[in-house]
Amino acid sequence: GVFWTVQAKGAAAVEMLPPGRWNAHWAAAAVDAVRRALLEKIETLYAEPAAGFMKGLLAGAGREVDPEQYRTFSQIGLTHILAISGLHVALFAGALLWLLARFPVARETRLAIAMLAVPAYVVLTGAAPSAVRAGLMAVIALYAARRRLLKDGLHILAAAAVLMLLVRPFYLYDVGFQLSFTVAAGLIALVPPLDERLKAVRPKTLRSLLSVTIVAQFVSFPLTIAYFNQFHLLSFPANFVLVPLFSTVVLPLGYLSLLLSFAADAPAQWAARLAELAASAGFAAAERL
Secondary structure, eight states, X not given: OOOOOOOOSSGGGOOOOOOOSSSHHHHHHHHHHHHHHHHHHHHHHOOTTHHHHHHHHHHOOGGGSOHHXXXXXXXXXXXXXXXXXXXXXXXXXXXXXXXXXXXXXXXXXXXXXXXXXXXXXXHHTTOOHHHHHHHHHHHHHHHHXXXXXXXXXXXXXXXXXXXXXXXXXXXXXXXXXHHHHHHHHHHHHHHHHHXXXXXXXXXXXXXXXXXXXXXXXXXXXXXXXXXXXOOOTTHHHHHHHHHHHIIIIIHHHHHHHHHHTTTOHHHHHHHHHHHHHHHHHHHHHHHHO
């Protein structure tokens, strides 16, 4: 992946230039500044060890997570919770569309705004391969919805893969890219038929959760073994119980606390405390497993 080599006669020979306006470097610096501000907000809302975890969960800053906590999650196959992916992008886009629907804005305009907002969200959260994949799929799906075209999950997934590989072919060898696309393809292709076979399981929410967990574990298993040389026998129950907790309780409350912190401090703190309590229960369960 190295294409250029630059040599300089010591650090003294390197000249720092001020960033210009409206170019790639200026945009990157602006994104970094906003990202830093968001991470600082999270730090004021949460106490450790929740603060580091919430930085990873909400902003994709995985390096901020406590190493021991990360190791625990890694052992039982839960680190994907910390990867910005389809769940995060769907929650962001869904919340934005719901909010826009409260205003007198045309459907096409709402979808166009969401199409512009999703890439900004992906960039602000670190633009990891899984986030880029989810963001591209969301933009393509929103465009198709705006044009009232037939939407097919596997075609949208394939289009996202082609676009990413055109820009950066080396993504093909990235474990995050491979896992993200493999699991997404598995969920799209295998969950509906499995759901049909598990009709006896009630209620429907439980059946869907069971189908998603089985498929995700099944399709990711070969890559997990190949890259990490280990598979925890309690990975299935851990994902079945803890993924819903973090994805439907901790994640929405985390984003709500962050959003409220720009308007009203007290409600933001209440949302943060609730998220912290739920996260603490998840940490204790993960540690126990």
